[in-house]
Amino acid sequence: MTAVWKTTAALFSDAAPFAIRAERASDVRAREALLDASFGEGRHARTCQRLRDGRAPAEGLAFTAVHAGRVVGTVRLWHVSAGGVPALVLGPLAVDASCRKLGIGAALMQHALAAAKARGHGAVILRGDPDYYARFGFSAAKTGDLALPGPFERERLLALELRDGALDGTCGMIVPTGAAARPPRARLIRTPRLAAHAA
Numbered sequence: 030m031t032a033v034w035k036t037t038a039a040l041f042s043d044a045a046p047f048a049i050r051a052e053r054a055s056d057v058r059a060r061e062a063l064l065d066a067s068f069g070e071g072r073h074a075r076t077c078q079r080l081r082d083g084r085a086p087a088e089g090l091a092f093t094a095v096h097a098g099r100v101v102g103t104v105r106l107w108h109v110s111a112g113g114v115p116a117l118v119l120g121p122l123a124v125d126a127s128c129r130k131l132g133i134g135a136a137l138m139q140h141a142l143a144a145a146k147a148r149g150h151g152a153v154i155l156r157g158d159p160d161y162y163a164r165f166g167f168s169a170a171k172t173g174d175l176a177l178p179g180p181f182e183r184e185r186l187l188a189l190e191l192r193d194g195a196l197d198g199t200c201g202m203i204v205p206t207g208a209a210a211r212p213p214r215a216r217l218i219r220t221p222r223l224a225a226h227a228a
């Protein structure tokens with residue numbers, strides 16, 4: 030687990046640091062609540078969701094930020110083909126509104142990008158605000174001939190090469206290529222035992 034500090038972290042009431050760690054199954058409920066709060070329930074209709082529907086995130090590339098035992102941030106990456114070139118799509122990235130501007134978003138991004146690079150991935154694509162993502166090296170320089178499976182704003186389709194030239198000449202549709210998500214584990218349904226001597 031990587032502990033990450035920023036000077037303003039002392040603003041937390043109990044001055045506890047936050048940590049970035051691999052997402053756990055037990056994070057899912059809190060993650061979904063965080064995403065609903067951050068993007069609204071219409072988030073499932075967003076174009077990038079078409080790249081995630083029914084898919085599992087890329088192996089080892091789903092992360093949670095935790096503060097004082099609470100899930101306060103999330104980021105995941107997903108396998109795609111960008112006009113035939115293997116790449117990752119990043120998102121959604123979200124930090125709990127009570128913990129923003131403390132460096133958690135940046136820590137999640139840096140951790141996720143380093144992990145993707147360490148795993149040998151060549152490029153990361155996302156749809157987001159250029160003003161935020163430029164600080165991590167994202168730009169629209171290599172996405173001009175790429176498209177998403179739905180409406181999107183050209184200037185918000187951004188990419189970062191983790192390996193120089195990984196996106197050179199790419200053109201066409203970005204489509205999902207990740208493994209199918211595992212269905213949620215079936216719940217054990219307990220039926221009350223009938224009393225042998227019930228009337």
Ligand SMILES: CC(C)(COP(=O)(O)OP(=O)(O)OC[C@H]1O[C@@H](n2cnc3c(N)ncnc32)[C@H](O)[C@@H]1OP(=O)(O)O)[C@@H](O)C(=O)NCCC(=O)NCCS
Nearest residue numbers: 067122123124129130131132133134135136157158160161
């Ligand atoms: C975007 C988000 C993840 C940033 O998380 P965070 O932990 O506050 O990020 P950091 O602390 O690393 O960086 C905060 C800085 O980014 C800036 N910032 C945040 N969102 C921004 C945006 N959309 N465009 C430009 N700058 C932005 C903040 O103003 C702040 O600037 P400062 O350092 O000059 O004060 C968080 O604001 C969030 O969850 N927003 C709602 C969901 C969302 O929009 N996700 C991104 C999809 S594009």
